[in-house]
Amino acid sequence: MTEHYFTREPAAQAHSREVSFSLAGRNYVLSAASGVFSAGRLDPGTAVLLRKGELPKADTQGTLLDLGCGYGPIATVLATVAPQASVWAVDVNSRARELTRENTKGLNVTVAAPEEVPEGLRFAQIWSNPPIRVGKQELHHLLLTWLPRLEPDGVAWLVVSKHLGADSLQEWLHEQGWDASRHASGSGFRVLTVKPVRSQAP
Numbered sequence: 001m002t003e004h005y006f007t008r009e010p011a012a013q014a015h016s017r018e019v020s021f022s023l024a025g026r027n028y029v030l031s032a033a034s035g036v037f038s039a040g041r042l043d044p045g046t047a048v049l050l051r052k053g054e055l056p057k058a059d060t061q062g063t064l065l066d067l068g069c070g071y072g073p074i075a076t077v078l079a080t081v082a083p084q085a086s087v088w089a090v091d092v093n094s095r096a097r098e099l100t101r102e103n104t105k106g107l108n109v110t111v112a113a114p115e116e117v118p119e120g121l122r123f124a125q126i127w128s129n130p131p132i133r134v135g136k137q138e139l140h141h142l143l144l145t146w147l148p149r150l151e152p153d154g155v156a157w158l159v160v161s162k163h164l165g166a167d168s169l170q171e172w173l174h175e176q177g178w179d180a181s182r183h184a185s186g187s188g189f190r191v192l193t194v195k196p197v198r199s200q201a202p
Contacts, residue, residue, distance in 0.1 A: 062124035072100030166190035
């Protein structure tokens, strides 16, 4: 059976690689390996999200979440540009978590499996290139699990391929009671912002 990047314990041998990219005047070189998402390069969707989303400012505080962190490009960028924030990097894949720990050494990043995140923890921002290929039911479950953990004035930044249902996902989020808007498009992807509807906030 073929392993996926959302496999919890990859059995295939880890072939180490390096992924380099530049963003906001900084150069990043991260360790990656087979058995994790987009190990050979910065995924195009992640690149669109980081370049077209509104990255936190240097004085941003609060708690930020990289949901489905892979080897940690989003978490690394968030913790670098917003050193006063607390960043959580969450992934089901144990190899991905090991790589993220290596790539975020010296940064204010906590790497965890989903079940290790404290139940009461809330997030000012959630950043995610969600795993569309897990299937619609699992994707919806993932979002319905984590989006309610946004703070009342928080925002989630999601990137989804136009050809893999970005517009239908935006519509579904509206149906679930979220304020979902298209922030930007590029390279075949949509960047969506998702916010709690204020009238429904506790």
